[in-house]
Amino acid sequence: MSYFKPAFRHPAAPTNSLGYHEDDYEGSLSTLCAGCGHDSVSGAIVRACFELSLEPHRIAKISGIGCSSKTPTYFLGNSHGFNSVHGRMPSVATGANLANRDLTYIGVSGDGDTASIGMGQFAHLVRRNLNIVYIVENNGCYGLTKGQDSATSDVGSHSKKGDPNPFESIDLCAVALQLGADFVARSFSGDKEQLVPLIKAAISHPGFAFLDVVSPCVTFNNNQGSTKSYEFVREHMEATGTVDFVPMHQEITTRYEEGASQEVCLHDGSVIHLRKGNNEYNLRDRQAAMGAIEQHKAEGQILTGLLYMDPDSLDLHSVVDTSDRPLNSLTEEELCPSLQALDNINESLR
Amino acid sequence: MNPTNIADPEYFHKVVDCQYACPAHTPVPEYIRLIAAGRYSDAYMINWESNVFPGILGRTCDRPCEPACRRGRVEEEPVAICRLKRVAADFKDDITARLPTIPKDKNGKKIALVGAGPASLTVARDLMPLGYSVDVYDEQEFGGGFMRSQIPSFRLPEEVLREEVNYILDMGLVTHFNTYVDSMNSLLEKDYDAIFVGSGAPRGRDLEVPGRQEAASQIHIGINWLESVAFGHIESIGEKVIVLGGGNTAMDCCRTSRRLGGKDVKVIVRSPFADMKASPWEKEDAIHEDIPIIDNHVPVDFVVENGKLVGMHFEKVRAQYNARGKRTLVPLDEPHVFVECDEVLVAIGQENAFPWIERDIGIEFDQWDMPKLNEQTFQSTLDNVFFGGDAAFGPENIITAVAHGHQAAISIDRFCRGKDVRDRPLPGTTLASTKMGVHEWNFDNAVTSDRRFKVPHADKEQTLTDRYLEVELGFDEELGYAEAERCLNCDVQTVFSESLCIECDACVDICPTRCITFTQPETEEQELRLKLTAPANNLTQDLYISDSLPTQRVMVKDEDVCLHCGLCAERCPTAAWDMQKFLYSVTKVSKL
Numbered sequence A: 001m002s003y004f005k006p007a008f009r010h011p012a013a014p015t016n017s018l019g020y021h022e023d024d025y026e027g028s029l030s031t032l033c034a035g036c037g038h039d040s041v042s043g044a045i046v047r048a049c050f051e052l053s054l055e056p057h058r059i060a061k062i063s064g065i066g067c068s069s070k071t072p073t074y075f076l077g078n079s080h081g082f083n084s085v086h087g088r089m090p091s092v093a094t095g096a097n098l099a100n101r102d103l104t105y106i107g108v109s110g111d112g113d114t115a116s117i118g119m120g121q122f123a124h125l126v127r128r129n130l131n132i133v134y135i136v137e138n139n140g141c142y143g144l145t146k147g148q149d150s151a152t153s154d155v156g157s158h159s160k161k162g163d164p165n166p167f168e169s170i171d172l173c174a175v176a177l178q179l180g181a182d183f184v185a186r187s188f189s190g191d192k193e194q195l196v197p198l199i200k201a202a203i204s205h206p207g208f209a210f211l212d213v214v215s216p217c218v219t220f221n222n223n224q225g226s227t228k229s230y231e232f233v234r235e236h237m238e239a240t241g242t243v244d245f246v247p248m249h250q251e252i253t254t255r256y257e258e259g260a261s262q263e264v265c266l267h268d269g270s271v272i273h274l275r276k277g278n279n280e281y282n283l284r285d286r287q288a289a290m291g292a293i294e295q296h297k298a299e300g301q302i303l304t305g306l307l308y309m310d311p312d313s314l315d316l317h318s319v320v321d322t323s324d325r326p327l328n329s330l331t332e333e334e335l336c337p338s339l340q341a342l343d344n345i346n347e348s349l350r
Numbered sequence B: 001m002n003p004t005n006i007a008d009p010e011y012f013h014k015v016v017d018c019q020y021a022c023p024a025h026t027p028v029p030e031y032i033r034l035i036a037a038g039r040y041s042d043a044y045m046i047n048w049e050s051n052v053f054p055g056i057l058g059r060t061c062d063r064p065c066e067p068a069c070r071r072g073r074v075e076e077e078p079v080a081i082c083r084l085k086r087v088a089a090d091f092k093d094d095i096t097a098r099l100p101t102i103p104k105d106k107n108g109k110k111i112a113l114v115g116a117g118p119a120s121l122t123v124a125r126d127l128m129p130l131g132y133s134v135d136v137y138d139e140q141e142f143g144g145g146f147m148r149s150q151i152p153s154f155r156l157p158e159e160v161l162r163e164e165v166n167y168i169l170d171m172g173l174v175t176h177f178n179t180y181v182d183s184m185n186s187l188l189e190k191d192y193d194a195i196f197v198g199s200g201a202p203r204g205r206d207l208e209v210p211g212r213q214e215a216a217s218q219i220h221i222g223i224n225w226l227e228s229v230a231f232g233h234i235e236s237i238g239e240k241v242i243v244l245g246g247g248n249t250a251m252d253c254c255r256t257s258r259r260l261g262g263k264d265v266k267v268i269v270r271s272p273f274a275d276m277k278a279s280p281w282e283k284e285d286a287i288h289e290d291i292p293i294i295d296n297h298v299p300v301d302f303v304v305e306n307g308k309l310v311g312m313h314f315e316k317v318r319a320q321y322n323a324r325g326k327r328t329l330v331p332l333d334e335p336h337v338f339v340e341c342d343e344v345l346v347a348i349g350q351e352n353a354f355p356w357i358e359r360d361i362g363i364e365f366d367q368w369d370m371p372k373l374n375e376q377t378f379q380s381t382l383d384n385v386f387f388g389g390d391a392a393f394g395p396e397n398i399i400t401a402v403a404h405g406h407q408a409a410i411s412i413d414r415f416c417r418g419k420d421v422r423d424r425p426l427p428g429t430t431l432a433s434t435k436m437g438v439h440e441w442n443f444d445n446a447v448t449s450d451r452r453f454k455v456p457h458a459d460k461e462q463t464l465t466d467r468y469l470e471v472e473l474g475f476d477e478e479l480g481y482a483e484a485e486r487c488l489n490c491d492v493q494t495v496f497s498e499s500l501c502i503e504c505d506a507c508v509d510i511c512p513t514r515c516i517t518f519t520q521p522e523t524e525e526q527e528l529r530l531k532l533t534a535p536a537n538n539l540t541q542d543l544y545i546s547d548s549l550p551t552q553r554v555m556v557k558d559e560d561v562c563l564h565c566g567l568c569a570e571r572c573p574t575a576a577w578d579m580q581k582f583l584y585s586v587t588k589v590s591k592l
């Protein structure tokens, strides 16, 4: 068993515009089970941050508890991190984001961490539109505590040792849509071609960006009869279309035929291209997105890809009109205005 | 593209870069692991089986394995493979009991060897255990060929040479030393069943420019001079010495001159420094011994005053390369340079010469006066006469001579048994999992970041005054271990079973050098290379391509900079990747 990764990289490994190599965005060697989908999601986050040329020290990773919530140790080893309490990532993330709005926040959670113990916190985080990428690594079970069914496990699905699940599942994308999320996507850990551009788009989105990533638990829930196994997901995956993410300042090199793609421009100048697939609808139509999710579910399919997006999203800071500057950069003087300032306020209320 | 056929032994053989590059295909990583385990005698025997002269080669080998070593593609420098071989030789126990036993009852076949260099000795080593009676002829008074007469003692001590030559002579060869074979015809008349010609390339090229005749007593052909030094016929040289030539002979000449009284010794060479034939480390050693190497200087004449050589003139040139890389030396418009000297050593090349082989006895020669040979069997046009070593295709090196010797021995044995010599034995291979537990391997798969360790040298002042004192001290056990740990175990192959793969991507994510890609198949390799995770520009390294997977994709692994770290296999949930040790051994006529 290896405890560290060799220090060598490919001698011709490319660098990004900051001069970093992709492995500069990696963390320590994973201790998850070999083949766990979560490791692939970590790999996709690494790739996305590398390709976006993000400064590692301008990123904060925040998580709860679970195998999925452990993963921030295994990526972005040079970024800030906070491994919080089970289901409590949203409140820690909210505090951090309010204190320093200038960082990129990546929240990593599990289906247990979000849809069971953390459901309440999750709901309010969505409502408040905190500017964060919220990734649920969804394996339909509590991996860390040995594979009990979770709230996202489909009716009738069963894990390696378990009976068929008798309860209705929570579809976190549907919940997020219903609660007003402006960026909602679903993907699969085994499909980086789809996942990486989605993560990049989510990072560039100016508000709450939700990614439900089906991420098989090879140890407890990758068996026949599970709807969260590699094989089942591959066979039942349908995509809304192929996502291309073109960051700001980058030339668009792919040619899109007229009418064959939907284009969403972000405020920072980035563009998301959705090449049409069989399941296409207007990406900015929330009800259509909810309908499409329901319809695929009824047909036994899993709808993946970018499901809904509103680029004009107003995040929490805009809504409550906080300081443009991060709170942590305000001086004592700015935070504790003079007696005169208080008097002025009181005066204005008379 | 078709899936890679890993059942073909040549596929994995090529992945073991060092072994593949070694003319004798020595199983390098196998012996390096044994060194790391402190099992020096075992490491020695693996070498001895393949290359016959581990102690000698561990000091002198041209080491074609090192430029090929994977480590050199991953970081700056290859593993010090050659000097690790010496570690095995230096720290082994007495291994005589492990040498093959020679049958008392002979098989009735008699073989003659012309020359007692590494090629002939290898033939003897391979044939003696089978009961052949072997006679060896050499004009020198000892065995070893050029290893004895040319390679100076400060690079190869006498005892090391004697030990390994004697392992073979002691098998009971009948030696005819001090015997120059002056007629092949008379040798053929002696009723040998087969004759092996391992007579080397014994003629040094001369330099015919004005003054050569007049100054003859102060001008020496390099290899003749080295031989005279080796056998004690020459013990001193003038203070100012010019060595002409840029090959390894020139390096040995100049360094020997320094030890025989040469104070102002210069190497002067026609070509640019970078194009010199000498190995980089030999040039380094010469420079370290205060010998300047003056390049781009073409000899014009020897300057003789009052019947005495006083110096040489040179024309300065510049190298020009055409589109195909062919070099011409263009004279500069400058006056000739005069260099003072007392003696000149001419080390500008070496040639074959077979004045003793009659041309009307059925051994055909080509336009360059080289014997016409079958390149695999080393058989000449006279079917009981075989050639090998420098005598076969021109001057090479010891390890090539050994490789030839093994092949010639196979041919001679088949010939003597009335079998078709063109039927060659296949290599012996084994492929076995190194798995010991869930994620445990029976080899040390951790990759160290250590850079190449330097071999310690003896004190320069001392070595320059004693020509028998070996310059290199060799690695001690501790350094040997550390250097051995740098080996990447390229013979432990990453073997992929598509039927087990669930396409979870774990191997792709973990691979430190990003060797692995899952992608749609392509018909052209060039197309496929463009789609890989990391740049795959080294076309000399193969792509390992799987059969179609359930998603219709294929797994493609670029072998180029795989570290053989085993992480792909450790992260694979279904053991679709396995680390399997591949042993490839060139089949010899007699097994150890």
Ligand SMILES: Cc1cc2nc3c(=O)[nH]c(=O)nc-3n(C[C@H](O)[C@H](O)[C@H](O)COP(=O)(O)OP(=O)(O)OC[C@H]3O[C@@H](n4cnc5c(N)ncnc54)[C@H](O)[C@@H]3O)c2cc1C
Binding pocket: B060, B061, B062, B114, B115, B116, B117, B118, B119, B120, B137, B138, B139, B140, B144, B145, B146, B147, B150, B151, B179, B180, B181, B182, B198, B199, B200, B201, B202, B223, B226, B248, B249, B252, B350, B356, B388, B389, B390, B391, B395, B396, B397, B398, B399, B401
């Ligand atoms: C100065 C110098 C330094 C070298 N250094 C190295 C080195 O560091 N590493 C390396 O790998 N290689 C080195 N080489 C090359 C290496 O020595 C040869 O390639 C190798 O020895 C060839 O082996 P061989 O068996 O073909 O013949 P040789 O070793 O040349 O042996 C041939 C023998 O045959 C004898 N012989 C020839 N004709 C007759 C005849 N008619 N009758 C009887 N005997 C005869 C000769 O006396 C000689 O002993 C060096 C060569 C030179 C000249």
Ligand SMILES: Cc1ncc(C[n+]2csc(CCOP(=O)(O)OP(=O)(O)O)c2C)c(N)n1
Binding pocket: A065, A066, A067, A068, A069, A086, A109, A110, A111, A112, A113, A114, A117, A137, A139, A141, A142, A143, A144, A145, A150
């Ligand atoms: C307050 C609290 N309750 C219960 C637990 C036990 N516990 C640890 S992880 C976990 C479930 C994790 O499931 P999920 O978030 O899906 O992560 P996974 O391991 O599947 O990736 C539970 C219930 C805990 N750590 N803390």
Ligand code: SF4
Binding pocket: A032, A033, A035, A036, A037, A038, A067, A068, A139, A143, A144, A216, A217, A218, A219, A220
């Ligand atoms: S238990 Fe499941 S979720 Fe946890 S590391 Fe193992 S495979 Fe991944």
Ligand code: SF4
Binding pocket: B016, B017, B018, B019, B028, B029, B068, B069, B070, B071, B078, B079, B081, B486, B487, B488, B489, B490, B491
């Ligand atoms: S790393 Fe070791 S096995 Fe690989 S080529 Fe170099 S010496 Fe040979």
Ligand code: SF4
Binding pocket: B494, B510, B511, B512, B513, B514, B515, B516, B557, B561, B562, B563, B564, B565, B566, B567, B568, B569
């Ligand atoms: S052994 Fe596997 S993980 Fe390691 S470098 Fe080679 S392909 Fe990559």
Ligand SMILES: [Mg+2]
Binding pocket: A066, A068, A110, A111, A112, A137, A138, A139, A140, A141, A142, A143, A150
């Ligand atoms: Mg889970």
